[in-house]
Every structure is written in C-alpha cells, then in structure tokens.
Amino acid sequence: MQRLIVHALKEKDGFLLGIVIKVKANMPPKQTQKKLSKAKEKKLKRKQEQAEIALLLKKIKSANEVEDYMVHFAPFKTYSQNGLNAKISYGSPANTSPDDLQWMFQLLKDNMEEIYRSNDFRWKDREKFEELSHESSRYLIARDAISEKPLGFVSLRFDLDDDVDVVYCYEIQLSVDARRKGLGKFLMQLLELIGHKANMTKIVLTVFKDNLASNHFFREKLRYKEDDTSPLFFDPMNPDDYTYSIISKELLLGGGKVDKQIKKTAAPETVLTNTTNTTNTN
Numbered sequence: 193m194q195r196l197i198v199h200a201l202k203e204k205d206g207f208l209l210g211i212v213i214k215v216k217a218n219m220p221p222k223q224t225q226k227k228l229s230k231a232k233e234k235k236l237k238r239k240q241e242q243a244e245i246a247l248l249l250k251k252i253k254s255a256n257e258v259e260d261y262m263v264h265f266a267p268f269k270t271y272s273q274n275g276l277n278a279k280i281s282y283g284s285p286a287n288t289s290p291d292d293l294q295w296m297f298q299l300l301k302d303n304m305e306e307i308y309r310s311n312d313f314r315w316k317d318r319e320k321f322e323e324l325s326h327e328s329s330r331y332l333i334a335r336d337a338i339s340e341k342p343l344g345f346v347s348l349r350f351d352l353d354d355d356v357d358v359v360y361c362y363e364i365q366l367s368v369d370a371r372r373k374g375l376g377k378f379l380m381q382l383l384e385l386i387g388h389k390a391n392m393t394k395i396v397l398t399v400f401k402d403n404l405a406s407n408h409f410f411r412e413k414l415r416y417k418e419d420d421t422s423p424l425f426f427d428p429m430n431p432d433d434y435t436y437s438i439i440s441k442e443l444l445l446g447g448g449k450v451d452k453q454i455k456k457t458a459a460p461e462t463v464l465t466n467t468t469n470t471t472n473t474n
C-alpha cells in the first residue's frame with residue numbers, strides 16, 4: 193500500500209511557492225499497524241511456546257531412555273528397616289518379566305479395585321493391565337533381598353502434563369505385610385531423586401479423597417499439595433462432584449532442595465552414603 197502526502201508550501205503574496213508530494217510506501221494506517229504488530233507478537237509467542245514444548249518433549253524422551261536410574265542412587269538399592277530387608281530395582285515393561293507384570297497387576301487389583309468401584313470409577317482388568325504395562329511405564333520394584341518375594345512397586349511415567357514436564361506416579365502399591373514399615377516413604381523419596389535427576393519440574397499423582405491412609409501419607413508425611421490441575425482449582429464451585437484430588441510436589445530444578453529435604457527427613461549420613469540404610473528413619 194502506498195500513501196500520498198501532499199504538502200502545500202506557504203503562500204507568499206498570493207502566490208503558491210510550491211507543492212511537495214511525498215510517497216510513503218508500505219505504511220498502513222496506525223490502527224492496522226497496531227493489529228499487525230499484535231499478530232506478529234502472537235505468532236512469535238506461539239513459536240516460542242512450540243519451541244519450549246519441543247525442548248520439554250526432548251527432555252522427556254531422554255528421561256525415558258535411561259535404562260537404570262539406580263546406578264545413580266546406590267544407597268537406595270536396599271532398604272533394611274522395621275523387619276524388612278528389601279532390594280529395589282528400576283525397569284521398563286521391556287525388561288520386566290511377565291510374572292512380575294502379572295504380580296504387579298494382581299497387587300494393584302487387590303488393593304484398588306474396591307476403592308475404584310466405591311468411587312464410581314470404572315475398573316476393567318484389561319484396561320488396567322494395559323495401562324500398567326504401557327511402553328511409557330517405568331517401575332521401581334521392591335522385593336525381599338533373600339527370598340526375592342515381591343513386596344511392592346511404584347509405576348511412573350515421565351510425561352507432559354498440562355504443558356509441564358512431570359514424573360507422574362501412576363501407582364504406589366505395597367502388599368499388606370510390607371506396609372507401615374517405611375518402605376512407601378522410602379520409594380517416594382527415591383522417586384523424588386529420580387525426578388530431580390531427570391530434571392522434571394514436579395511429581396504428580398491422583399488420590400481418592402476417601403483413601404484416608406494414602407492422603408495422610410502423601411499430604412501430611414510427604415508434604416504433597418493440591419496441584420494446579422486438581423478439580424479444586426479447575427472447578428472450585430463443585431468440589432463434591434469429584435471423588436479424587438490431584439496432588440503434587442515441586443522438584444525445584446537445580447536448587448538442590450530435594451536433596452536437602454531428603455537429608456532432613458531420611459538420615460543423610462546413611463541414606464546418601466551408606467548402602468545398608470540401617471538408620472533410615474521413616
């Protein structure tokens with residue numbers, strides 16, 4: 193678009209001294225200019241967001257490619273407390289035996305099917321097994337160090353959740369006789385370290401409101417807080433429509449706060465340096 197600007201030079205003694213014609217090329221009116229710069233801004237912002245998401249996805253891919261996080265956390269390979277003598281391993285569906293997958297599924301079913309049903313949530317064996325054994329799943333499995341009997345597991349995924357890079361804790365399930373001996377807390381602390389190592393922003397999980405033990409475990413003991421994505425925030429006027437909450441814990445990138453917290457709660461001199469964990473305080 194071109195604009196002609198005509199300036200008549202001052203008249204002197206009744207004579208016009210001249211006319212200047214300026215041609216301004218590509219100069220839209222001010223309003224259009226504003227609109228254009230806003231559109232440009234939006235486009236730039238969209239591009240930046242896409243670039244950020246691409247970076248996060250790359251980070252998640254790298255986290256998934258780590259075959260065994262336990263090499264970084266040797267002191268967490270064993271847990272010997274309160275009558276338990278457990279060893280912990282990290283794996284994916286690809287390197288987990290069908291027997292272990294079946295055992296995990298059965299424990300999950302034994303612990304949770306009833307709670308799902310009482311909360312009007314659908315439970316279907318096949319769907320649950322598929323979710324558990326999904327290729328993105330990763331596991332922490334605790335088993336008796338001598339008999340190899342499985343005691344409990346965590347199922348996790350590195351994922352993008354509401355555009356945030358997270359470790360999603362899909363399950364933490366312990367067999368009845370392994371509970372209340374500190375193993376659950378120990379596994380969640382290990383998960384924090386793994387999430388921190390993988391540079392994820394937070395750990396997220398879903399908990400049924402009426403699972404009182406679990407709420408006490410996560411909220412009071414491990415200091416998880418209501419997550420931004422929880423129904424409490426996205427639908428605050430109808431809290432009773434939801435039987436579950438989404439809770440999370442920040443991993444605070446680069447700040448070393450995870451380590452500090454674990455040091456505080458889990459006897460640093462043993463947990464972080466000693467492979468026997470004999471004085472882990474859970």
Ligand SMILES: CC(C)(COP(=O)(O)OP(=O)(O)OC[C@H]1O[C@@H](n2cnc3c(N)ncnc32)[C@H](O)[C@@H]1OP(=O)(O)O)[C@@H](O)C(=O)NCCC(=O)NCCS
Pocket residue numbers: 303364365366367370371372373374375376377378398399400403404405406408409410412413474
């Ligand atoms: C919830 C669960 C993972 C906790 O693991 P755990 O090894 O039993 O818990 P810990 O021994 O580490 O307990 C740590 C603290 O959590 C709290 N806690 C654990 N179990 C509790 C319970 N049944 N009631 C109240 N508080 C409990 C306590 O404060 C406890 O500290 P304390 O023993 O010094 O009082 C385990 O009980 C479990 O697998 N439950 C069944 C499956 C389940 O509900 N999973 C969670 C789904 S979201």
